[in-house]
Amino acid sequence: MDLRFTEAQEILRKMARDFLATECPKTLVRELEQSDKGYSPELWKKMSELGWMGLIIPEEYDGMGYSFQDLTVLMEEIGRNILPGPLVPTIISTFPILEAGTEDQKKEFLPKIAQGKLILTTALLEADGTFNASGIATKATPKGDDFVINGTKLFVEMAHVADYLICVTRTKDGSPAEKGITLFIADNKSPGIRCEVIPTMAADKECEVRFESVAVPKKNMLGKLDGGWPIVETLLRKGSIVKCAESVGALQTCVEMTVAYSKERVQYDRPIGAFQALQHIMADMWTAMETSRYLVYEVAWMESEGLPCAKEASMAKAYVNEVYKNVSKWAVRLHGGIATSYDHDIPLYYRRSKAADSAFGGTDFHRELVAQKIGLA
């Protein structure tokens, strides 16, 4: 047991921290929130030069061949700084290609992703908002050399600028719902796809994507026909861990900013950080952050080592969801009125705590998975 980052991880962490601090200041974050695109192509290009899109893509596909654990180190820094745009959706969308892609598909997509030439995102959720297979109603029907997709996907992050969508469809009705799911890599320029940005709290460009008789070539089917749900489960698990790592970074900023402010802000002739009423809240914020941190590190290690960790990933997601919401809430409260303003940095985190919570399953969804996995009948 050695719970320190490796030297290479420390280098990655420092490089990412310095880069993001310089290249993605909060002024840019707010600017991007209000822009149509929601990301900076210039920044995207610089990140591609650092190899971030290909961090976990094997070297044979032009990636950097880093481990999943290394990826969570980068994600923590991204969460710490905040980085709007399609980097995280693109990386998460490579998981299914890496896991289930054919050699041809890997050769076609992975090098371009690694080089920053493609933006990807995953189209999973639909109208009823559940992460269970029962929520997948978008139909894919075989026709000649194609499958024809009809339906509406929701909360698809950065779909409005994506080149390809990993689309989760229903190819067979009946029970159980998990048995009839198939994934496709759909070209976002295909005729019949229409995309609209949904206004969300974090202005993170979650989209509605409508498929109207969209033809996707059969060769773009990802994994087996009707056998796509296990790929989705892996995506949800890995996506949850990635989101948790991002949240741990965000927690660090919330705690640091609050502690620093409480040492500066003077009321009743002393820094407000001298009041125990506030000290104990900050101690609790720190404890919540630290428990989250090591829980997430543990799960990231398990995932990276290929150990079964569906239970632990759900535990982490359910736990960190609540911690991020609460700690960022307390960060606003302890700053007082100033942190309720749009121009303050703390609300950037508070608003993102809800986005992080929703992504890859909310607290109650994951608690139910935990209930099953600890053996409740």
Add this chain to the structure above:
Amino acid sequence: MDFELTDEQKARRKEFFDVCRELEKKKPPSLVGIEAVFADDDCWEFHLHCAKEFAKRGWLTLAWPSQYGGTGTMMDRVLFAEARGYHGIPGVDIFGVQMLAPTLLQAASEEIKKEFLPPIARAEVSWCELWSEPNAGSDLAILSTTAIKKGDEYIINGQKTWNSGAHRADWGFGVFKTDPNARKHHNLSFLLLDMKTPGITVRPIPYMDRGTPFCEVYFDDVHVPAKNIVGQENEGWAVVNTLAGFERSSLTEIMSLVRALEELVKFCNETKRNGQPLAKDPVIRNRVAQLACELEAARALAYRVADLQNRNEMALMDASAVKIFSSELGERFAFTVTDILGPYGQVSSSRWSPMQGEWEKMYQECFVTTISMGTNEIQRNIIAWYGLGLPRMK
């Protein structure tokens, strides 16, 4: 970053668990909670039996320097704590083995070490702690029980309180005022004393569940040899601070909750209400799952502390955080489980009580970990002042 144990550690862990599993078969049913060993004769006998078993295997001296009979590593101590926690096995004298021995190793003279460490290693002597007083709790340094030097003895007068197991202990270690005129923190000394010394009166205090884990100890002209001092005269506060760093491992408590969760899941699967198992109730599923998530978080942080300690690094903030979190998780377990049990949650061990009445006990005993060993409020001060660098209360 690597959470994996080495093959050697895995083998050690198995050895600890195997022995504790065997011991559990002889565990008295009244042994619930960490203070029960002091409250009940059967439990105390069982504790002494386990202590002898552990001493025989050299497990009371884990991570001691080899010249004092030490065996194993810090990590072994962690793994041993896990095994005892999971199986609910006492046998490690909290005060002698866990607190005093490491303090002596760090702060005592060679003479004291040679006299007092071997009986601790052999489980021949049980210790108690003589710290708190009626008017000195968290602010321990204002204590008023005096030990005035006269020739080659200290004469002690005053009263200590909340002394776990003092009625069963052979020896006690305590902090006393040796210079009533000196300034705070430079007027105290750390002394070791035989609890059979004339002038000592021990009175058990009935706990809210009518058990007697705690005592008051009265000193009336108690003569203690001056050579029984640890550290310098009037500089006992430094020894107190050293000892405070050797709290009981939170992993013992965390692993006892791991076991409790397993039992709870079993109970929910087997017990019907409204014609279906409790486990089918979505509210109960959600609440139990929440406990499971928090428990995993507590465990991960406890490993962080163990990892730091294993490398001899400071674990100040994390040690306080895991103490706060795991002890309050114990409270949440007690509240949640007694809720799930409905009216049975209030029933003491009897033919009506589910799970041996364990949770009726835990509902009352959860304070033992939140209040003792530095209250959770003091732990929050430690994080705020020494960790976050916030202004210290004068």
